[in-house]
């Protein structure tokens with residue numbers, strides 16, 4: 001459920017009309033709904049209310065400070081994957097004790113920064129990284145709290161680029177190496193093994209792979225306890241999918257219930273790292289049609305948004321629903337919606353039935369709140385878009401559109 005609805009044939013974000021926003025702020029324009037973000041966070045977090053848990057929003061899904069701040073105010077922790085995301089989380093007012101640090105390649109400087117900040121824990125992804133964290137922490141006279149990201153070899157049945165918990169993926173440690181790593185920590189002065197972690201992939205539309213991974217981790221938990229390790233948290237990562245098209249992912253309540261049944265009564269803090277399910281359908285991308293063009297084989301709508309603004313269709317072949325911002329009731333036509341970038345992979349939709357639209361009219365690209373702006377680039381020297389956060393009648397400029405001078409600001 002989101003708060004983007006038509007009123008008399010015109011699309012609104014909460015109480016504000018999209019054409020009005022486009023007039024004032026230009027296009028391409030990201031618009032996020034505060035009520036939707038709140039609702040999604042609340043629905044997810046309350047699904048685990050029976051458990052000692054911490055919902056750590058995955059910053060990479062949508063890293064805008066206003067979005068982070070809104071979620072932090074609701075009590076969210078954050079899952080970060082870089083020093084830059086740590087900087088954002090702290091700026092947004094997130095409590096350091098609610099930050100978990102994931103990712104396969106944390107640099108020495110990033111490890112130091114996280115230890116200085118005093119985050120909750122590192123999810124460690126290799127033995128070499130463990131050795132590095134131990135070294136850095138010791139040199140600072142600190143003890144780093146760590147968990148290992150375990151690769152449970154489970155098929156999440158999602159796009160290969162966003163599958164992370166299979167044997168062939170770069171992420172985490174298999175059980176054998178995890179066991180080695182946990183044992184190694186017993187002789188290390190700079191680290192303390194306090195957690196277990198896994199994140200098997202993104203946009204999962206079934207609970208089964210989560211349960212399969214959980215089962216394997218709980219087995220392993222027994223082994224670790226037998227070793228005398230004081231495991232305090234179990235981080236199950238993110239990955240719950242959303243409807244982009246006809247997908248029917250489980251509701252967070254169902255997800256929480258299924259996991260809760262396996263976890264209730266265990267002396268573990270459960271950590272969850274939802275990203276897409278919080279932000280994905282809380283944002284849209286508004287774009288203006290520049291030109292309509294027909295070739296002997298296709299009809300193209302050339303719009304002012306491109307793969308640099310929203311790369312998911314180009315990168316993953318993802319479906320984003322596209323519709324008119326103002327409904328004119330014209331007959332439908334089969335079109336490709338493409339951007340101005342000089343790549344054939346620059347498209348937002350292919351072979352889509354859309355009512356006929358004219359140059360100068362607006363389209364909405366739905367489900368653009370996660371992995372939209374956060375994956376944007378300046379390719380073709382395009383300025384990154386403006387981001388707005390709408391809250392009822394209120395419009396917050398969450399990020400100004402970049403200027404041409406912003407584009408070259410760091411160049412000499």
Ligand SMILES: *Cc1c(COP(=O)(O)O)cnc(C)c1O
Nearest residue numbers: 058102202238239273274275276
């Ligand atoms: C990307 C990521 C997430 C969030 O995934 P979603 O599919 O957006 O929920 C959580 N944890 C880790 C470690 C990630 O890399």
